[in-house]
Amino acid sequence: MNEPFRRALGVIRTLKQHGYEAYFVGGSVRDYLLNRPIDDVDIATSALPDEVMAIFPKTIPVGLKHGTVVVLHDGVPYEVTTFRTEGTYENYRRPESVTFVRSLYQDLERRDFTMNAIAMDDTGQFIDPFDGQAAINKRIIRTVGKAKDRFLEDALRMMRAIRFVSQLGFQLEEGTKQAVIEHASLLTYISVERKTVEFEKLMAGPFASSAFSLLVETKLFAYLPGLAEKREELQQLSNYEWSALTSTAERWSFLLYLLNIEHASSFLRQWKLSNRLTKDVQAILHALSIVRSFADWTKETLYAVGAAAALSAEAIRSLVNGEKGEENVQALRQQLDSLPIQTRQDLAVTGKDIIDWYGGKGGPWVEETLKKLEQAVLAGIVENEKERMKAWLKWNQTHEKNC
Ligand SMILES: Nc1ccn([C@@H]2O[C@H](COP(=O)(O)OP(=O)(O)OP(=O)(O)O)[C@@H](O)[C@H]2O)c(=O)n1
């Protein structure tokens, strides 16, 4: 057992001392068996939420309807969820309420994939009634029980299957894959927000190219915002090494670029991305529209699009052109570092300085003067130093008048 589990042992042991069963479950146990880094350690217990809250001094009732209580233990929050089945399903979504049960088996039985249905007790023993460990060893993703039933319960699981392919490089077991093909249209019932979470994880996985092939093969793509008409282009996505991209904004930008999405903002709105992310993607797409080759970067274009957008655009441009992205990005970083200023904030003179120098009221002339200074500093005509810029402006004005 490794550190994240050991730190949480107190929670499991306390529950057991009070006569309840408690186990580690879900993604953390799977990732532990895979030697992957573990982020959240989830705990399942036979204790009801009220009972959990009565035992621990510090709890937060985050999802009582689903049986989840957060227990703070040594300053770390743990989700402790009562064994449950998901009872009746409406519209192929996870239900509003759940049925609590007292057996671990029933809890594991309602989970999506066998690799996610393994429990581990406080001694490090695995309880694995659906052969999840064998699936992990064979590197296959297989539903617990009938795939159809699991997908009717929660259609998002079909996307989860493919995002796990992207993250783990596993194969979809044939029956599971056939069931995705048959039930792809159920994805219609799933909220955009949940699809977006899965899609972003899918794009970020080291095996994203296989995942894109599967999205096309299973026709799941047809039920994703703005992608229904993009079959051919999506197939192309599987030819690229997505791991060359390093941020969510970069990945969305690459997607939009390769899919030839004309109206970026309405496409991104359909996916309900945050304003921040949308702006970042638009900045990268704008930068991409300026450069066709590395030679296109000039001091002026770099300054105009900004460092972050330029570096992302270069990573994408290199990937599309089959060039060595890391080298190009590194070279561009050096080019950026050698700029006298990278943003307006770097300019040693502010609008206020200009008003102080010339007196009078603010107005468009202040912005014009700042622009003039920016260009001169960028071009290396004047140093980014207050007094020098002041002198240069003065000289420039008399010179202009004399002309
Ligand atoms: N639609 C879903 C979502 C989750 N689960 C179960 O709940 C666990 C925890 O869910 P979640 O944290 O969403 O997924 P993880 O498998 O932990 O994956 P990740 O590492 O991305 O968190 C899963 O392992 C699985 O057992 C499920 O059966 N059906």
Ligand SMILES: [Mg+2]
């Ligand atoms: Mg998880």
